[in-house]
Amino acid sequence: HTALETFVRNHMRDIPANAVDLLLGYGRAALDALAIPPEVEAFWWPRFEKIAAAFVEVERAWRAQGNAPYSLEKRGELHWDDFTLIGKADRIDRMTDGYAIIDYKTGAPPSRGEVAGGLSPQLPLEALMLRHGAFPEVPAGATALMAYWRTSGTGDEPVKAMPVNDGKKDSLTADELVDAAQAGLRNLIDTFDNPLAAYVCQPRGDAKPKGTDYDHLARIKEWGVSGDDDAEDAA
Secondary structure (H helix, E strand, O other): OHHHHHHHHHOOOOOOOOHHHHHHHHHHHHHHHHOOOHHHHHHHHHHHHHHHHHHHHHHHHHHHOOOEEEEEEEEEEEEEOOEEEEEEEEEEEEEOOEEEEEEEEOOOOOOHHHHHOOOOOHHHHHHHHHHOOOOOOOOOOOEEEEEEEEEOOOOOOOEEEEEOOOOOOOOOOHHHHHHHHHHHHHHHHHHHOOOOOOOOOOOOHHHOOOOOOOHHHHOHHHHOOOOHHHHHHHO
């Protein structure tokens, strides 16, 4: 993240001919600053070499469409009654018809269904903050595109742009995603404003988290009746 941010920040207007070499240099500097063990570096550096070459290619194609970086690693706050929504956007770009919110993911990003269903509301909530001008020095405006850029460094596409609202038949529009996120947040605020509201550790059986910091407190394995956790441990 640090290397990609440094590259984009230093080249907001133009991408130089030696962009891959520059990005590799930023990556090396970031690794040196972390002082990670040699065995970890040996695992990640070959991946980053692939990421660097692919990222420059994806970035060139993205900007060729008339898009441009606008704000990086921007933190904002949206105040709503007695509730404050805090978020930090990896990247906010300008498009011809609005903003684009881009989030880098080294692992598998959430699916469109998970985002639309409220299970992964990060990007729609950031778009909600943009709508209300919650990011300093970024004028309020509509979000035209929300996308994850998967930077895995593996496979045929080491870097892949994966839009959430891609215009397909079953895809919600950006405004619909933001409206749904706002309604879901409002419902959560109203629900937990009630001091009698129960904080259920796994409110949805069909969407159980893979693990949280509170599983041991909730004694999931001791009190669970499905047997799923034991089966996963055995596997």
